[in-house]
Amino acid sequence: MARDRLRVLLVEFARPDPAATALGRLLRDEGVEVVHAGPLATEEQILRTAEQEDPDAIGVLGAPPSAELEGALTGFRVFTTPEKALRWAVSHRENTV
DSSP states (O other): OOOOOEEEEEEESSSHHHHHHHHHHHHHHHHHHHEEEEEEHHHHHHHHHHHOOSEEEOOOOOOOOOOOHHHHHTTEEESSSSHHHHEEEHHHHHHHH
């Protein structure tokens, strides 16, 4: 089934991150469907949530980029900074208009 909007899973790694709410709002303003999972403590929890939600990309805030995180989320587009996530959403929108 094809979606007409991008779908992003937004996760806060291990602890709440106030930037997550702001990023979620900015992404929604860009027309992105945002699933805010809140704080998840392990890569495994993030992977299981991603498998259930089937996002186009995953925004993981509060986690340093790591080989373990990238390895666990192979097959998903992963962003670890709000700036990268927003740039991706804007560029995708511009390429589909």
